[in-house]
Amino acid sequence: MGPESLSASARSVWAKSVDEAGGWLPLWQHMDDSADVVAGLFRDWLPVSVVRLLAEEFDGDIDQCRAAVRFLAGVHDLGKATPAFAVQCTVLAQRMGEHDLYLPLSKSELPDRHLTHHSVAGQHLLVRWLLEQRWPKSAARSWGVVVGGHHGVPPAAVDERAARPREVPWLYGEGRWVEVQRELVARMATRSGALEHLPVWGERVLSARFQVLVTALVIIADWIASNSDLLAFHGDRLPQVTEAPERVLRALEVLRLPVPWQPDVDVVDVEVAALFASRFQLPEGATPRPVQVAACEVARMMPEPGLLVIEAAMGEGKTEAALAAAEIMAARWGAGGLLVALPTQATSDAMFARVMAWLDAIGADEQQVGGSIMLGHGKARFNRLFQGLVRAGRLAEIGCDDHDARGGRAVIAHSWLSGRKKALLANFAVVTIDQLLFAGLKARHLMLRHLALAAKVVVIDEIHAYDAYMNSYLTKVLTWLGVYRIPVVALSATLPAGQRRMLVQAYLRGRDRHTAADLACLDGDIGYPALTWTSGDAVSTRIADSSGRATRVLVERFADGLNDHDELVALLRDKLSRGGTALVVRNVVSRVLETAERLKREFPGEVTIAHSRFITADRFHNDQALLGSFGPPDRAVARPARRIVVASQVVEQSLDVDFDLLVTDLAPIDLILQRIGRLHRHQRGADQNERPEPLRTARVYVTGADFTQAPPALEPLAERHVYGAHALLRAAAVLRERFGASIELPGDIAPLVQTAYGPDDIGPEQWREAMTAAAEYWEQRTANREDKAKTFQITEPPMPGTTISGWVSAGVGEADDETARGQGQVRDGAPSLEVLLVCDDGSGQWRTPSWLGDDDGGLLIPTQQTPPDHVAEVMASCTLRLPLTFSNAAAEDELWQATPPAWEDSPLIYRQPALRIDQDGWGEITGRRVRYTSANGLEVYDDVS
Structure with missing residues (x-):
């Protein structure tokens, strides 16, 4: 049978049901479109690395690989040639019955339809056809699972068994149905160029990596081929099969997929x-x-x-x-x-x-x-x-x-x-x-x-x-x-x-x-x-050789005790007496805010706050301001004469900032070193003469623990919720040897890290009992967390000869890219709740924050209808992560109750509830007052009552 030959019965099978104009898409056309789209992806969109990787399945023969991928994309919807699927559109089902494909006209007359979603049905039909070509079952199943997984979830073994044609033959059809199913797949084998290779392909089982990557390609090809804006439906009752390569070429030209990077x-x-x-x-x-x-x-x-x-x-x-x-x-x-x-x-x-x-x-x-x-x-x-x-x-x-209600959004x-x-x-x-x-x-x-x-x-x-x-x-x-x-x-x-x-x-x-x-x-x-x-x-x-860049940092124990504000003020008054910049790093946001509040009173107009509880737009602005003031010399052209930045951990990673003085809470040794890496980071003139005289020697002051006790008393929130006692005590033991002395960067980095994280006992003998208990607790907690992480984790790559069936079964559904709840899927602990910050202007109308600027600030936010995209985009930049104290059902329910239902129709903001604040920044969540300002971010206060 040539690629332009199909019986009337086969031509009557539908893939996309009747649209508003009365058009429909025959299955043969969707098969052709999908095969041609994937050929275009293979030719123009896939980078050379992926093409070569896939071609390894065929001893490096790219032409064979292309034919195999076209074939699999072409037959991915073979399961639609079944009564279980066709019954969903009465008009088209009647038309199929007129061409000898008899089926009930009511879903209720086909019991157990849910067992044979067209993806798993197509998998079984392809495997059956390949077995008829005398393929071994293991090879046939490795090809069939690509069809079974094209809706994003390769079927689990139990679902495969329940959907076997011999178990539910009425859902697959018999007689003429079987002939049409064979006819459709045979035509695609010929059209794709797969037919001539079938005897050789039957001797090999596709690897797991091929199954995964080609399933992804088939998914993308299916999505594009299903878009009626790109590939029009047919208006005829029974259109003739034609070869129209320009149909998909035009569609891909309109879509203009990005070509791969081609480095020189x-x-x-x-x-x-x-x-x-x-x-x-x-x-x-x-x-x-x-x-x-x-x-x-x-x-x-x-x-x-x-x-x-x-x-x-x-x-x-x-x-x-x-x-x-x-x-x-x-x-x-x-x-x-x-x-x-x-x-x-x-x-x-x-x-x-x-x-x-x-x-x-x-x-x-x-x-x-x-x-x-x-x-x-x-x-x-x-x-x-x-x-x-x-x-x-x-x-x-x-x-x-199709018409299956499968949850979530299209x-x-x-x-x-x-x-x-x-x-x-x-x-x-x-x-x-x-x-x-x-x-x-x-x-x-x-x-x-x-x-x-x-x-x-x-x-x-x-x-x-x-x-x-x-x-x-x-x-x-x-x-x-x-x-x-x-x-x-x-x-x-x-x-x-x-x-x-x-x-x-x-x-x-x-x-x-x-x-x-x-x-x-x-x-x-x-x-x-x-x-x-x-x-x-x-x-x-x-x-690698040394770059010659080296910094000697004096290390001082500072403020024995956890309430260090008086000592901090005195230190900064002394060291910044001739100007300069200081970075104060706290381990928790509440401590950042408390410290900043005290320092603002003592150093008005000279204190900046940086932490994670700012809306996205403000956090981006804050980062740019930090780089503009404290970044490398070519960026920080207007370095302030005197400034204090009080920050959480947001400054310790991937932010190229440079300070004259550092005060830091005790943290794991690697993070202490990261923070020290923001101290005297860049050369600023000969012999650093641009730094004030009291600050020309780099100094770090370690606080956030009471070192007069044995072992040191740790800051409670950092010990319980951030780092744990084990890492903090090991860091304290390493740093104890350096108090009053110095750390050389980079020479001391590796020895300090390896000692702190190594297997040997460290620290004074009188610390030993507490450190042993902390280590045992940490080891048990680590084991528990690793076990917990495996709950929704994919398996190791399957052994050769096996398929990816059940690969993502019992999973989380759709991975949530955008929200903190999504991050909670791969981070331990309760996910922090994210909200959209909106401002009540005093008249009951909601607006975007006024401080965002002329284009984005003060925009009116509709509450009875879906915000237009340009407003929703600004709203999306006002996402705020709440502290863990609000990571509970009561807080989430309360916030959602106050969120306009019409916002659910915006793809830009539908995932976050709203937090309303008044003109002075005040709001309330579950009886607790909160306040947001662009200077301080989110602050949490006592109960309203």
């Missing part, structure tokens, strides 16, 4: 100094630092894609080293983009500008950047360099292709391109670590995340910054990144040896689960700055 292959050979000069605007006469040169050299010599871990001091340019190495890796191995993952939204915002500047430099070099860039933490929707969507501003529902055509739900599919993405960890979470459409990652180089910044729960996800994701041979660059200034080993081991396990690499070279203090990388199944390390 010359970057592999260009001198490192020239590369850095062109990418990072080095000052005249400056040269790359040794660790940056070493990173590029390792990226050039690695024999295959692998994991590269860069450990270097704060301020040594690890970000630039990672970007340069990523460009080299992409050029060598054909990656089509880059993902940078960071610990927090604040660090993501800061990194976004740096990645944009790097991309601008690449574009200036006339490279093909193309595509799109996304800031992917759900709070900012940046979309630059991206060209073309179906119709700007029009949301076309696709992917909702997939939006623009969403997977523009980033609301599928941000990682952009060529370049700067995201919070949650977006990466979601790749280890059992969630619907997980395979799309895996495809997005497989197309990129992945950079993970501050890789030391995650707890046991998140590390459990991180190692699982690294294992899958190893499966896909994804180049990964991990960055840290303070990486414990055990964590270094864990990361490398996880990646190698994905690369080859049967190879046991010798990791002895990773134990203990391996030197510093250090690079560790995988070479196939081997591991290598290299110590």
Whole structure:
């Protein structure tokens, strides 16, 4: 049978039901469209790295691979050629009956329809057809599961068994139905070019990675092929089968999918100094630092894609080293983009500008950047360099292709391109670590995340910054990144040896689960700055030369006791008597606010606050202000004469700021060192003479614990809710030896971190009992958290010869990209509630905050109807994370009760309830007063009563 031949019975089978104009889409047409769309994706959208990876299933034969992918996309909706599906549209079911496909005209006459959703039905029909071609069952099932998973969830074994044709034959049809099912799949085998390869393909079982990635491709092809704005329905009752390749070509031209990044292959050979000069605007006469040169050299010599871990001091340019190495890796191995993952939204915002500047430099070099860039933490929707969507501003529902009520919202055509739900599919993405960890979470459409990652180089910044729960996800994701041979660059200034080993081991396990690499070279203090990388199944390390940059920091114990405000005021009056800048870091926001309140009275107009309880727009403004005042010399051109910044942990990661003096609460040693890395970070004139005389020697004062006690009394909130006693006491034991002396950066970083996180007992004997108890509690809690993390975690990559059936079963449903509740899926503990801050103007009308500026401030917010998009976008920038005290059902219910129901229809804001404040910033949540100001952020007060 040729590709233009189908019986009338087969032509009568429908895929998309009658629209308002009376049009419909025959199944054969949707099969053709899907196959042609995926061929276009394969040709123009997939980067070389993914094409090569998929072609490995066929001994590197790309033509065979393309034919296989076309075939699977073409037959993905084969399950619609069944009575169970066709009965859903009475008009079209009657028409099918007129062509010998008899079926009841009522759903009630087909019991157990729910057992055979068309995806699992299609899986069984394809497997049956392949078995008829004399394929082994294991091979047939490895192909069939792609069809079964095209709605985002590969069916579990129990669902597969319940849907077998022999169990429910009335749902699949008999006689003429079976002939039509065979006819449709046979035609697609011929049309796709698969038919000639079937005897050979039957001898191989598709790998799990192929199953996952091609399922993702089929999903995307199905979504595009289901969009009636792109591919019109038919008006005829029984249209003839025609070959119309221009139909899909026109649709893809309108859609204008982003092409992959195509880095210049010359970057592999260009001198490192020239590369850095062109990418990072080095000052005249400056040269790359040794660790940056070493990173590029390792990226050039690695024999295959692998994991590269860069450990270097704060301020040594690890970000630039990672970007340069990523460009080299992409050029060598054909990656089509880059993902940078960071610990927090604040660090993501800061990194976004740096990645944009790097991309601008690449574009200036006339490279093909193309595509799109996304800031992917759900709070900012940046979309630059991206060209073309179906119709700007029009949301076309696709992917909702039958009448099943399956919960949630339909997939939006623009969403997977523009980033609301599928941000990682952009060529370049700067995201919070949650977006990466979601790749280890059992969630619907997980395979799309895996495809997005497989197309990129992945950079993970501050890789030391995650707890046991998140590390459990991180190692699982690294294992899958190893499966896909994804180049990964991990960055840290303070990486414990055990964590270094864990990361490398996880990646190698994905690369080859049967190879046991010798990791002895990773134990203990391996030197510093250090690079560790995988070479196939081997591991290598290299110590980079020192850059010559060194800072000697005097360490002082400060204010024995937890109420240190009087001592702090006295210290700052003394040390800032001739001007200068001081950073005071507190471990909890309440302590930030208390300290700032006292200091504002003593130093009016000279105190700035930075913490996580600001709305997104204000937090972004605060970060820019910090960089403008305290950033590198070329950025901070108006450094204040005297200023005190009181901050939480938001300043310790990925924010390039420089202070003259540091006061910090006791924290784990790696975080103390990160904070010290913001002290005398940049040279400011010869011999630092631009710093006031009392501040020309770098000093850190450690407070937040009472060191007169043995062991030290710890700040209660930090001990119970933030870091735990074990890490704090180990840090105290290490720092105790340095009080009155100094820490040398970078020379002391590795020894201090390895000692604090090592296995040996440290600290005075009289601390031993408390430290042992804290260690035992920490070990038990770590084990419990790791076990808890596995609840919704995907499994290790399946053994060869098995399928991904049940891969995401019993999962969380849809991974929530945008909200704190979504982050709670990959972070331990109760997710903090996020709200939209709105301001009552005194007349009962709601407005956006007035301080946002002329364009965004004071906009009227409708409460009886859905806000227009331009207003909703501003509202989305006013998202605020509440403290954990409000992470409860009572607070959430109260806030939702006060939220206009009409907002639910806005795709930009429907996920967050509203928090209303008055003109003075006051509001109330469950009987407690709260106040929000742009200067202090959110403050929580006593009960109203």
